Amino acid sequence: MIVVEKLTKRFADVAALEGVSFRVERNEILGFLGPNAAGKTTTMRILTGFLPPDEGTVTVDGWHVPGHSMEVRRRIGYLPENVALYREMTVRGLLEYLAALRDVPRRRLRASVDAAVERCALGPVQERIVGELSRGYRQRCGLAQALVHNPKVLVLDEPTVGLDPKQIHEVRNLIKELGQEHTVLLSSHILPEVSATCDRVVIIHRGRIVAEDTTAGLSARLQGDLTVRIEVRGAEHELRRILDAVPGVQTVSLQGGEEGVIRGELRMGGHPAVREDMAREIVTHGLGLLELSPCGASLEDVFLQLTKEDSE
Amino acid sequence: MSKMLTIAGKELKTYFVSPMAYVVSTVYLLIGGFFFYTMLSYFSRLSLQFMQYGYQEDQLDINEMVVRPLYLNLSLVMLMVIPMITMRLLAEERRSGTAELLFTSPVRPWHVVGGKFLGAAGLIGLLTALTCIYPLVLALVGEIDPGPTAAAAVGLFLTGAGFVAWGVLASAASENQIVAAVTSFGFLLLLWVISWAAAITDGALASVLDYLSVMSHYEELAKGVVDTSHLVFFASLVFVPLFLAAHLLAARHGR
Incomplete structure (x- = not known):
């Protein structure tokens, strides 16, 4: 048209x-x-x-x-x-x-x-x-x-x-x-x-x-840089230490909630192995992994990334 | 053509939904009334003196002494009023952004220019019609020559229409209303008195300058001399600026 x-x-x-x-x-x-x-x-x-x-x-x-x-x-x-x-x-x-x-x-x-x-x-x-x-x-x-x-x-x-x-x-x-x-x-x-x-x-x-x-489609383009939401029962400083030790994981936000549940958002390389590694580490350190869910990159991410790339 | 009339109708209506039309016609008629009163008083005193001293009364011509100078003055007032009437026509559309509505509608530049011109010229037509009250009063109490009087009124309208056209051009050229008003006023005043320069030049230039002067054409017309050269002059006074304005808009928004 x-x-x-x-x-x-x-x-x-x-x-x-x-x-x-x-x-x-x-x-x-x-x-x-x-x-x-x-x-x-x-x-x-x-x-x-x-x-x-x-x-x-x-x-x-x-x-x-x-x-x-x-x-x-x-x-x-x-x-x-x-x-x-x-x-x-x-x-x-x-x-x-x-x-x-x-x-x-x-x-x-x-x-x-x-x-x-x-x-x-x-x-x-x-x-x-x-x-x-x-x-x-x-x-x-x-x-x-x-x-x-x-x-x-x-x-x-x-x-x-x-x-x-x-x-x-x-x-x-x-x-x-x-x-x-x-x-x-x-x-x-x-x-x-x-x-x-x-x-x-x-x-x-x-x-x-x-x-x-x-x-x-635009969201899918950013699958390489995945955002993951986690919910873990345990101490915040301990979780932070564990996450820092896993290569390829970048902590965006972590927040302690009620009853010792920590909610957070992480960004990581697209390879599934990174997620597996992280899950294993959390569990072996005795913390309760309640949730680990990938959320598709938001359009906002795509937008910011695209316009950033262009201006660089 | 119908779009031109649609635009003209809207513009004319806009003058009447704002105080513009009322204020302008009131002020215009007040000033006109003042001229009329002073000229007529002078004329009646003069005729009284003529009677007392036994001069020939018919040497006094009311058309020559009242009607013609009155209309000449009225046209000069129009020169000052018109830039204020026309300044908003296109400048305001651009400034307020409504130009985007107008120029994304299927209207051609000459529709817009013609419509704006006709709208404002309609107001001038109304003002001219209102000035007919003065000769009508004269006709009630005395005798006036209808031919030259009508020519003077038509001349006033033609002059006004020419001024409006230049005002449209100024408003098309500038986004700022004050700039549009000042440029058109300055230009019109110059056009009015350009024959003064004819007095200090000679040959072809002098006659060109004299021809360009609105005043000399209007004076002739107001005497009742309806000559094609005057009509051609007034026609070009209207069409030249409108043509330029249409080109300006076409360059800005496409044909």
């Missing part, structure tokens, strides 16, 4: 994007992840026709940017980063205005606005002035304007920034719902957001794509 090829964009002498390429399939939710200033917003602005690229092309539903910017724009609904909206308009007025600009025929205008209002649960505030809305409503109003012309593709730049946990939850659910009928590209610098909502992740750092995989 979206094919991005070798996008390059420079601002003055600073390269914002250097040869960025990726694809988004139909009805997929793709997470576009990267630290701040990685090039996410620039990519999205090019994709939506707001900025012309220096080099490279974007194809949306068979239409190219630059060249057929109008056709592409017609197919995209865009939620800009800080949800800038016309503050002096009413919610309904704003949606009607943008729907008209986006080629919704006059006779379908009312129905399209009604649908967007309903979808984003804006009913109670639809006659209110946008500038007076709460942050949560404004965000939903931003989503509603992205949806109002029923585009095939939704591009959402940091859709949950500045919302409280309940609102974040609501917006995420809404995005997941939307993902069933629309192709969604969502940017974020927050990992849980991407793992909670997206099918696939593209990680961008300093204007380059550093990784592209499914959420699960």
